[in-house]
Amino acid sequence: MNKFLVCSSLPFAAASQPRIVQASLRVQEDGVVQEDGVVHVAGHCTKVPRNVNMDKLHNRYLFSEISRREVQHIEKYPNAKVMSLGIGDTTQPLPEIIASSMAKYAQALATPEGYRGYGPEQGNKALRKAIAEVFYQDVLVKETEVFVTDGSQCDISRLQLLLGSNVTVAVQDPSFPAYVDSSVIIGQADDFKGGARKHGNIKYMKCSPQNNFFPDLEYASRADIIFFCSPNNPTGHAATWKQLKKLVDFARDNGSIIIFDTAYASYVMDDCPRSIFEIPGAREVAIEVSSFSKFAGFTGVRLGWTVVPDELLFSNGFPVIKDFDRITCTCFNRASNIAQAGGLACLSSEGMKAAESLVHYYMDNAKILVETFTSLGLEVYGGANAPYVWVRFPGKKSWDVFSEILEKTDIITVPGSGFGPGGEEYIRFSAYGNRKCILEASKRMKSLLS
Amino acid sequence: MNKFLVCSSLPFAAASQPRIVQASLRVQEDGVVQEDGVVHVAGHCTKVPRNVNMDKLHNRYLFSEISRREVQHIEKYPNAKVMSLGIGDTTQPLPEIIASSMAKYAQALATPEGYRGYGPEQGNKALRKAIAEVFYQDVLVKETEVFVTDGSQCDISRLQLLLGSNVTVAVQDPSFPAYVDSSVIIGQADDFKGGARKHGNIKYMKCSPQNNFFPDLEYASRADIIFFCSPNNPTGHAATWKQLKKLVDFARDNGSIIIFDTAYASYVMDDCPRSIFEIPGAREVAIEVSSFSKFAGFTGVRLGWTVVPDELLFSNGFPVIKDFDRITCTCFNRASNIAQAGGLACLSSEGMKAAESLVHYYMDNAKILVETFTSLGLEVYGGANAPYVWVRFPGKKSWDVFSEILEKTDIITVPGSGFGPGGEEYIRFSAYGNRKCILEASKRMKSLLS
Numbered sequence: 001m002n003k004f005l006v007c008s009s010l011p012f013a014a015a016s017q018p019r020i021v022q023a024s025l026r027v028q029e030d031g032v033v034q035e036d037g038v039v040h041v042a043g044h045c046t047k048v049p050r051n052v053n054m055d056k057l058h059n060r061y062l063f064s065e066i067s068r069r070e071v072q073h074i075e076k077y078p079n080a081k082v083m084s085l086g087i088g089d090t091t092q093p094l095p096e097i098i099a100s101s102m103a104k105y106a107q108a109l110a111t112p113e114g115y116r117g118y119g120p121e122q123g124n125k126a127l128r129k130a131i132a133e134v135f136y137q138d139v140l141v142k143e144t145e146v147f148v149t150d151g152s153q154c155d156i157s158r159l160q161l162l163l164g165s166n167v168t169v170a171v172q173d174p175s176f177p178a179y180v181d182s183s184v185i186i187g188q189a190d191d192f193k194g195g196a197r198k199h200g201n202i203k204y205m206k207c208s209p210q211n212n213f214f215p216d217l218e219y220a221s222r223a224d225i226i227f228f229c230s231p232n233n234p235t236g237h238a239a240t241w242k243q244l245k246k247l248v249d250f251a252r253d254n255g256s257i258i259i260f261d262t263a264y265a266s267y268v269m270d271d272c273p274r275s276i277f278e279i280p281g282a283r284e285v286a287i288e289v290s291s292f293s294k295f296a297g298f299t300g301v302r303l304g305w306t307v308v309p310d311e312l313l314f315s316n317g318f319p320v321i322k323d324f325d326r327i328t329c330t331c332f333n334r335a336s337n338i339a340q341a342g343g344l345a346c347l348s349s350e351g352m353k354a355a356e357s358l359v360h361y362y363m364d365n366a367k368i369l370v371e372t373f374t375s376l377g378l379e380v381y382g383g384a385n386a387p388y389v390w391v392r393f394p395g396k397k398s399w400d401v402f403s404e405i406l407e408k409t410d411i412i413t414v415p416g417s418g419f420g421p422g423g424e425e426y427i428r429f430s431a432y433g434n435r436k437c438i439l440e441a442s443k444r445m446k447s448l449l450s
Numbered sequence: 451m452n453k454f455l456v457c458s459s460l461p462f463a464a465a466s467q468p469r470i471v472q473a474s475l476r477v478q479e480d481g482v483v484q485e486d487g488v489v490h491v492a493g494h495c496t497k498v499p500r501n502v503n504m505d506k507l508h509n510r511y512l513f514s515e516i517s518r519r520e521v522q523h524i525e526k527y528p529n530a531k532v533m534s535l536g537i538g539d540t541t542q543p544l545p546e547i548i549a550s551s552m553a554k555y556a557q558a559l560a561t562p563e564g565y566r567g568y569g570p571e572q573g574n575k576a577l578r579k580a581i582a583e584v585f586y587q588d589v590l591v592k593e594t595e596v597f598v599t600d601g602s603q604c605d606i607s608r609l610q611l612l613l614g615s616n617v618t619v620a621v622q623d624p625s626f627p628a629y630v631d632s633s634v635i636i637g638q639a640d641d642f643k644g645g646a647r648k649h650g651n652i653k654y655m656k657c658s659p660q661n662n663f664f665p666d667l668e669y670a671s672r673a674d675i676i677f678f679c680s681p682n683n684p685t686g687h688a689a690t691w692k693q694l695k696k697l698v699d700f701a702r703d704n705g706s707i708i709i710f711d712t713a714y715a716s717y718v719m720d721d722c723p724r725s726i727f728e729i730p731g732a733r734e735v736a737i738e739v740s741s742f743s744k745f746a747g748f749t750g751v752r753l754g755w756t757v758v759p760d761e762l763l764f765s766n767g768f769p770v771i772k773d774f775d776r777i778t779c780t781c782f783n784r785a786s787n788i789a790q791a792g793g794l795a796c797l798s799s800e801g802m803k804a805a806e807s808l809v810h811y812y813m814d815n816a817k818i819l820v821e822t823f824t825s826l827g828l829e830v831y832g833g834a835n836a837p838y839v840w841v842r843f844p845g846k847k848s849w850d851v852f853s854e855i856l857e858k859t860d861i862i863t864v865p866g867s868g869f870g871p872g873g874e875e876y877i878r879f880s881a882y883g884n885r886k887c888i889l890e891a892s893k894r895m896k897s898l899l900s
Contacts, residue, residue, distance in 0.1 A: 042760075042761070043734070043760060043761035043762065043763045043767075043769060044734035044735075044761050044762075044763060045705070045763045045764070045765055045766075045767055046674075046701075046705045046706065046707055046734075046735060046762070046763060046764065046765060047674070047704070047705025047706070047765050048613075048617060048674040048675065048705065048706065048707050048764055048765055049616060049617065049674075049764060049765050049766070050764035050765070050766050050768045050773070051612060051613055051614030051616070051773065052614070052616065053614055054612065054614070054773045054776065055768075057776060060776070060779075061776060061779040061780045063779070064571070064775075064779045087568065089567035089568045090567045091565070091567065092565065093559065093560050093561055093562055093564070093565045094559040094560050094565065095560070096560045098559075098560075099556055099557050099558075099559045099560035100557060100560070102553075102556035102557075102559075102788065103552075103553040103554070103556040103557040104553070106549055106552035106553040106556055106788065106792075107549050107550060107552075107553040108549075109543065109544040109548075109549045109552075109747075109750075109751070110543050110544050110545070110546045110548075110549035110550070111543055112543055112884075114543075115541070115542065115543045115544065115747075116750045117539035117540045117541065117747070117749040117750050117882075118537065118539045118749045118750060119750060120517075121514070150600055150752075150783070150786070151783050153781075153782075153783045154781065154782055154783055156781075157611065157780070157781035157782075161607065161611070161635055161636070162501060162504065163498075163501055164501030164502065164503055164504070164637065165615070165637070166499060166501070166502065167498060167499065178780055178781075181780045182780060182781060185611055185777070185780065185781065186611070187614065187615070224496075224497070224498040224499070225498065251496075254497065255495070255496045255497025255498065256496065256497070256498065257496050257498050284493065284494035284496075285494075285496060297559075297565075297567070299567040299568045300559075300566045300567050300568060300569060300784075300786070300787035301559070301786055301787065301788060302600075302783065302784070302785070302786040302787075310492075310493060311492070311493035311494055312493065312494070312496070313493045313494060313495045313496060314495070314496065314498055314499060314500035315495055315496060315497050315498055315499050315500070316495075316499070316500050317493075317495055318500045318505075319493060323500070323501065323504045325514075326504065326507060326510070326511060327635070329510075329511040329513070329514045330511045330607070330627075330628055330631045330632060330635065331603075331604065331606075331607035331628075331632060331635065332603075332604055332607075333600070333601050333603045333604055333752065334750075334752070335752070336600070336750070336751055336752040336786045336788070336789050337750035337751065337752075338552065338556065338751060338786070338788050338789070339786050339788070342556075434562075
């Protein structure tokens, strides 16, 4: 893996001379200079070893790579009308009550009465209480078990800090790439094996149409930690009550902890559970991470939460919540108080109604995409309980399909293999976008594929 | 260290029975039940091992402990007029231009034109550019080297994720507790030794009046990473250009990386450097973390930044900035766009003027505190280039002094030993507060100590 010039053995004075880049050397797109398979960088070597875990990451973070390709495409075709069904970024304006609550809060910070500095690290009491009430009916979860944060993605890495390197991890395959990547970074995973396109020591639980997108737990081996996302990103599948009961029982039988990601819970349109804590016994085996991002358009505002139940204990009897609290106080600080004011407004009855209508707007987009691809005779999944439509292109590499769609229609998508080897042959289409865009994208896809 | 009931060897069915707490057992204040030195918790043991690093943390996070004692004091004396010179929380209203910019931005999120979702993970281009211009005159640092974040404390842990467990760390003693605690959490440190009150494998570089609060580098052994804070929290000492030159040379000679914390840079009133990058050669050995929190009253709003120069390389020649970018994209997400709008307004000439006047307000408070303690004949440090006043109480344990001050004057402070063994006998007084409070605190301290 490590092809970089080793200079730690050089005397530091020598190593600290600027390395002059010769014109004959090949300069890569990322500024790295290569000669005879050895990479040289203009700079000065310290004697600090690079973290071996970082070296195990085999490529860029998926969504950074997508952005990079988008930029390249625009450079190549400056007049292209590029349209994104890619990263899953909310596009519709915030509900008025949320925006005005944040605006009012921010403006009041200029007054002696309205100024606030540090609040509690775990989040403001009123917001924790509202989350427990609105999402957990004050029964499934206590307000003291809710930790308000700056979003699920950050929470996943904080949970990895909490768990450390000495645990084994299982993920759905395909799954949101931050699970595997953060596992690698914290040191739970072995090298990436190009053939299998998997990291050693991570258990990939395949989710495909063959098993109704739910892992074959009867054949699964034990892992300490099971990352599970429902409604799923990227497949769009929402696990049923029965499926989640199986998952909870599996975790209980194996003494595992489920990290349950419900960032898309508000998109559940049928009776699939919106929280793992709807399943009996889940409080003893699960942590839940969730977010205002996709629910209320907070992708840029940043607000989420994590629930750690009191009953969840490590093998030595120590409460997980106590370690998560320590991580929150030490490695985080607190969510922005302005974002928290927005979250509180969102959980009012007016805010909830407005947020739900945003969800329905995006779900109508999803319906258009599902109809588009179905009419083209493709295998189409998701889109019923999630803002993602998961389309199969049999026999094709998903990065090739991604490139072809981008080249011929100027539409950004996400290649399924970016979510794990189980995503090969698939493309994820995001339903985020204004209606006009989605209709235009549908037209372009039809003219490409019909 | 591990006194918790081990139940991983029990069959899970047995372990998952609720443990009934007997009335005869001693219930501690934190809900943990103790019997014969073994701690029992009402809950269910999984088979997931507790992270050994978390077990090495020997107590609560310092500022959580302070908050806990404040709450206890208020419960004991409900009518007490408690006053905080403790955690260092800004108290004065935000400058109007900052608050109104954030309010305007937040309100516009409700419109199709003003709505923004995900921005770049590294921060908005305009803000990165403004930071490079205002704080680094566009010479010391490039805008592409600036990563906008939700604050220094979070950045420190993200830098630890980047570095991993296989590096050695040195800290000033005393120092901001998140350096040592995050080192322990990531696995760089050995157990806490009660006698020395230090963690094994961390190098504590003593900073006291004897060495003008600058470590004796001529006797210091090498560490991969050197955490260094100037102006210093808690001692209030700003390192001179000459001192920082020594530090940079030491890092260059040893191939170390300095993580330079300049959260209090705006409080420098003389010609001490405000950035490590003012020192020649620093770009090849230093990362800088900084913040809008104390500079512009953003403790609750949350905004900071980290600079990683292009030239800084690991021993194998790999650029540190590339790994930090990967961490930013994978383990963070991005700072709140509303907070970023506030940061940009702060860096306008009107914003800077207003922020500087806030700094002067707090520095006038510091002067009052310095005069108070000097007039009482105490040894007083800091307060000239920092909002912290560091006062020695010879022969006394700082937690005892903390408790005595709280009990007799209702003033919250921070005991020096919370920042490391080198802080013993000291108390840190924060100059954050409105003038009336500071004057009242001065009066109370005079009546206690004179």
